Amino acid sequence: MDRLVSMQAFTRVVDVGSFARAAESLDLPKATLTRLIQNLETHLGVKLLHRTTRRISVTTDGAAYYERCVRILADVEEAEQSLTRHNNSPRGTLCVDTTSGLAQMVLLPHLHDFFKAYPDLKLELTINGKPIDLLKEGVDVVLRVGALDESMVARRIGQLKLAFYASPIYLRRVGTPQNLTELAQHKAVNFLSNRTGREMPWPLSRGGERTEVLLPSAISTNDADVYMACALEGHGIARISRAMAEPYVNSGRLVEVMSDWQTDELPISAMYPQNRHLSAKVRVFVNWAAELFSRHPHFGAAPQAVAA
Known part of the structure; x- marks a missing residue:
């Protein structure tokens, strides 16, 4: 049994709350993912998930194991990314959700520069103005205008005038x-x-x-x-x-x-989950986006660097 693959399968099922959606996001047959979870439970000698026809819930042992798995997988990812940071070339697919206005006015005109700097990244850009569950939707980072989501880590990267x-x-x-x-x-x-x-x-x-x-x-x-x-x-x-x-x-x-009256500016923030390791691809994207917004005449704000 590939222990890391099984851990990844288990954490994804917990994140999205569905075997079918987890299998789809991992590009695995549902039967394969189910077998991975079953083999993992057999290996550990505990039940990790309660499964019914309507819902999936995590057992007490499963919740504790989930937290450990998240840290272990983050450490593995960090070990791999330490090599990519050496040549400044993060790899993989980066899933970003934002609004149509921010995408068209700020991001899209400069994407050629982004891909020139990070040629090994693929960008999946979704447009959604509503709050979403990043883990369930498989999104790495969202750019939003207005109120912050307190369940996520947020970095202010601009302001809407x-x-x-x-x-x-x-x-x-x-x-x-x-x-x-x-x-x-x-x-x-x-x-x-x-x-x-x-x-x-x-x-x-x-x-x-x-x-x-x-x-x-x-x-x-x-x-x-x-x-x-x-x-x-x-x-x-x-x-x-x-x-x-x-x-x-x-x-x-x-x-x-009413030009003699002003109206409050709204913050533009990049947000990502608190319980997820900050990957190199998210870090470089957020810092790149913050720099773009800081130079824009209508969105400018002093950018905050995302720490390494």
Whole structure:
């Protein structure tokens, strides 16, 4: 029995909660993975998993063994990566989940440079604005805007600068607000929080003044592309990142409003699981992404290096 392969199979089943999904992620037949787990239990003389037709749960012995396996596999990976770090060439597939906007505006224009620096890496880039379980989805690192997930390690790599915009179509119909009293008479395109499902209010500040408004809306959405389309079609005032709004402002399709008021910037963070060893491929990607964001005029923030 290949002990390391069996440990990897066992930890993956625990992570994803499914024999079928674990087998798929490891590119193994389900029967092979099942046999690996059974042989491991026989070798150890203990039951690691409770299996029913509906769910899989970890036994007390299995939970303790899982924690040991994670550390052992991390040590093996670190030993192998110590060699790749020597020639600065991490290998393998890196699974990154982010948003469409961050991918298109920051990452994609510079991917040739990334692959030139790290030719032995393959990138799997998925687009998802919602919170996900990294272990179950097989994702190494996520880039997210806004609130942090306290269950993960987070590194701030940038900041999203926002302002208020509306289309000339809307402003011709309703007028341009000049102050908070006039703003209260307008409608917004509201964004739905992916965490709570509720419309997100706008924080505003000017000098020492701070307030928060939630305007009525004819439409609200949790999709950034739909949100922008609604603003362009004149459905109300929207709070949009300056990076996304800039080309539409230049073409005359959007106009900034309430420019004497600022709205809070949102952190952009790279996040990865706490109970997983930080691999060389994640480390180099996060540091590369942080450098990209630090140079971007609309996303810039001092990058934090991910420690070796």
